[in-house]
Amino acid sequence: MSVIPAAVSLFFHRTASPPHFYALANRFIPWLTGIFFLLLLAGLYGGLVLAPTDYQQGDSYRIIYIHVPAAWMSLFIYVLMAVMAAIALVWRIKLAEIMLISSAPIGAGFTFVALVTGSLWGKPMWGTWWVWDARLTFELILLFQYLGVMSLYTAIEEKRMAARAVAILALVGVVNVPIIHYSVEWWSTLHQGPTVTKMDKPSIHISMLIPLLLMALSFKFYYLLAALQNAKLELVKREASSQWVRNLLENQA
Amino acid sequence: MSLSKAFFAIIQRDLLLAFRRRAEMANPLLFFVLVVTMFPLAVGAQPHLLQAMAPGVIWVSALLAALLSLDSLFRTDFEDGSLEQMLLSPHFLSILVLGKILAHWLVTGLPLIVAAPLLAMFLGLPESAMGTLWLTLILATPLLSLIGAIGVALTVGLRRGGMILSLLVLPLYVPVLIFASSAVSRAAEGLPVSAQLNILLSMLLAALVLVPLPTAAALKMSVN
Numbered sequence: 349m350s351v352i353p354a355a356v357s358l359f360f361h362r363t364a365s366p367p368h369f370y371a372l373a374n375r376f377i378p379w380l381t382g383i384f385f386l387l388l389l390a391g392l393y394g395g396l397v398l399a400p401t402d403y404q405q406g407d408s409y410r411i412i413y414i415h416v417p418a419a420w421m422s423l424f425i426y427v428l429m430a431v432m433a434a435i436a437l438v439w440r441i442k443l444a445e446i447m448l449i450s451s452a453p454i455g456a457g458f459t460f461v462a463l464v465t466g467s468l469w470g471k472p473m474w475g476t477w478w479v480w481d482a483r484l485t486f487e488l489i490l491l492f493q494y495l496g497v498m499s500l501y502t503a504i505e506e507k508r509m510a511a512r513a514v515a516i517l518a519l520v521g522v523v524n525v526p527i528i529h530y531s532v533e534w535w536s537t538l539h540q541g542p543t544v545t546k547m548d549k550p551s552i553h554i555s556m557l558i559p560l561l562l563m564a565l566s567f568k569f570y571y572l573l574a575a576l577q578n579a580k581l582e583l584v585k586r587e588a589s590s591q592w593v594r595n596l597l598e599n600q601a
Numbered sequence: 602m603s604l605s606k607a608f609f610a611i612i613q614r615d616l617l618l619a620f621r622r623r624a625e626m627a628n629p630l631l632f633f634v635l636v637v638t639m640f641p642l643a644v645g646a647q648p649h650l651l652q653a654m655a656p657g658v659i660w661v662s663a664l665l666a667a668l669l670s671l672d673s674l675f676r677t678d679f680e681d682g683s684l685e686q687m688l689l690s691p692h693f694l695s696i697l698v699l700g701k702i703l704a705h706w707l708v709t710g711l712p713l714i715v716a717a718p719l720l721a722m723f724l725g726l727p728e729s730a731m732g733t734l735w736l737t738l739i740l741a742t743p744l745l746s747l748i749g750a751i752g753v754a755l756t757v758g759l760r761r762g763g764m765i766l767s768l769l770v771l772p773l774y775v776p777v778l779i780f781a782s783s784a785v786s787r788a789a790e791g792l793p794v795s796a797q798l799n800i801l802l803s804m805l806l807a808a809l810v811l812v813p814l815p816t817a818a819a820l821k822m823s824v825n
Contacts, residue, residue, distance in 0.1 A: 354732060437818075492772045499765050512822045513755050517769065517813050520751055523811070524773050527804075531776040535783065 352579055364443045366583050367592040373576040387566030390398035394559030405479035408472045412556075415465035417564040418458045419483070422572060423525070429497075430522035431517035446586070448518060449501055450578030454571055458492035463487050482536035484528055493521045507586060543600075575581040607692045610699045615692035615704030618677075625673070630712040633666035648725050655724035656785035657749045659734070663713050663772055670709040670768055674701065674750060675757045675820065684757075685731045688824055694815035698820065702750050702812075710742035726789060733788035733798075737781040740801040747808040754819035776804065802807075 362368050395413035402409040402578070429451050436444035466484050467477045497514055504510035587593050602610070619626050640658045641651055651658075668814030680686040685795075687697050717738055718731050726734065752770035784797035 412720075435753050474774070487774055489772050492768065496765070496768045496772065499768055503756070503765050509758075509822055509825060513819065516751075516819050516822070517755060522817050524776075527776045528772070531779045535779045 350516060355378040364441050366443070366587055367412035368592075369599070370442055370580060370583060370592075370596070373580050377573060377576055380569055380576070383590075384566055384569040385574055387562055387569060391559050391566050394554075394562060399559055400553070400558045405473065408469070411469045413464050413559060413563045415462060415469060416560060417567045418465065419462040419487060420564055421461050421567050422455060422459035422487060424568075425451050425458065426490065426493070426518075426523060426525060429455065433518040436511065436515045445515065446579050446582045447575060448515060449511060450575045450582055451571075452494055452497045452514075453578070454552070454574045456491060456498065458567070458571075459487055459494055461529045463491065469476075474576070480536065485536065486532045489528055492546070494524075497521070543585040602692075604692050604696055607690065608696055611687075611697050611700035612704045612707075614690075615701060616707060619704070620709040623666040626708055626712075629666045629670035629709045632669055632714055632718060633662050633713055634720065636662040636665055637724070641724070652727070652789070653786075654723040655721055655726040656730075656734070656782045656789065658724060659721055660737075660778055660785070663717065663738070663742065664745065664778060665769075666713060667709065667742065667749060668770060669771070670705070671746075671749040671766065672763065673755050674705050674746075674753045676753075679757045679823070682717055682821065685706060685824055688821060694817040694820065698750065698754075698816045699809070699813045701744050702741075702816075706743045706746040710746055713742055714738040726785070729791065730785055730788035731777070733794050734785050734812075736783050736798055740798065740805055741781045743799070743807055744777050744805050745774065747805075747812040750776070750812060750816045751819060754823060756814045756823075757825040777801070780804075804820050 363372065390414065396410055399410070401407055429448050432448040432451070433445045435441055463484065466487070470479060470481075470484075471477055497517055500517055501510045501514045504513055517578060583597075584593055629645065637658060638653065644650060644654070663674065675684060679686070688694060690697065714735065718734060721734055749770050750775070752766050753762075756766050759765065780797045780800050784794040784801070787794050795825070
């Protein structure tokens with residue numbers, strides 16, 4: 349007796365079969381692309397044109413519409429990777445491994461974007477490109493964790509083994525993420541006064557909030573889109589010798 | 602053989618092996634002393650500067666020395682096949698792994714604990730902070746061995762695991778570094794440090810329970 353209803357388990361088993369997943373991804377990608385661009389345009393228009401200028405920071409606060417969603421994504425993807433790692437380790441589902449690996453470069457990218465935009469924002473606001481602010485430092489360490497996952501995967505040649513190694517690492521990393529987060533927060537309050545890092549932050553106005561949420565949503569769609577593209581590539585690479593990939597290539601030729 | 606017997610047999614074996622290669626045993630310690638010596642040469646010998654930097658310098662050097670010594674944790678066992686025998690044994694792998702980590706700490710962590718106060722004195726750390734320095738070393742060097750073990754277990758099958766190992770392990774060391782060095786610098790300023798020590802202790806206890814599990818899983822993956 350399984351706790352999971354038969355229909356759900358059937359759905360998962362079917363989706364987890366590589367050719368089926370490949371076809372499904374192909375069907376989803378155009379829709380995801382469309383939704384992503386719509387949300388992105390709406391968010392950018394709302395953020396860059398409609399939202400009022402900040403009374404303290406002028407127009408330079410508008411980088412928030414890239415910076416904050418990217419920072420959210422950097423954490424979100426890491427947690428998602430840990431979930432997929434658990435699925436990959438417990439149920440040995442190959443697709444979870446592939447999605448885990450395909451997510452890592454995207455997460456690293458978002459982390460990098462958050463760092464760069466944070467530093468660009470810091471220049472006019474704080475006067476320097478880099479301050480050892482708690483959240484910036486945390487993002488930097490998170491970036492190292494992503495890079496660790498990626499380099500471990502490329503270093504191990506046997507890809508099934510590499511995926512298991514990466515899954516273990518992602519799980520260990522996700523336990524460590526909150527610890528690092530709080531220790532860094534605590535460290536920065538100890539080392540420097542809040543004069544520089546704590547800007548006077550009035551609760552955000554609704555006309556600024558809506559574009560921000562739109563951007564965050566569009567970034568989520570971008571992640572889905574990019575992860576699926578990546579997974580498709582990874583899948584074809586791994587299953588290069590299987591019949592369905594050969595059929596696929598023949599059909600395209 | 603009972604589990605506890607196997608546990609102690611592993612420790613005994615590793616200590617014996619380490620003792621037979623005494624020169625290798627001294628390497629991490631020498632490295633530690635060398636790195637600490639480089640700092641006054643690089644930043645200048647102003648007593649105030651050195652005194653302020655002492656906790657950080659000692660802890661970063663200890664971190665690097667621990668990182669350097671990690672490779673020996675499973676490498677030789679992996680190469681001569683005794684790791685496979687460990688995997689085949691009927692005992693819980695995570696307990697055996699814990700034994701290996703403990704032996705590794707006795708060989709590489711303990712010398713650091715003995716040497717660090719001497720180096721701290723060279724850097725001009727006030728005597729009132731020595732006790733705290735010792736306590737942080739006693740609590741946190743086992744943590745370095747424990748956390749590092751996960752990284753080594755993941756990379757032991759790789760021919761050039763060294764660079765990747767540091768990329769995997771150093772981010773995980775961040776909390777240890779923060780709490781340990783801040784405890785020492787607070788002690789030097791005469792502030793209370795019980796919060797830091799308690800956090801280090803709780804991290805150590807959590808790591809003792811949690812770390813052997815992923816390490817064992819990673820070893821099984823690496824040996825396959």
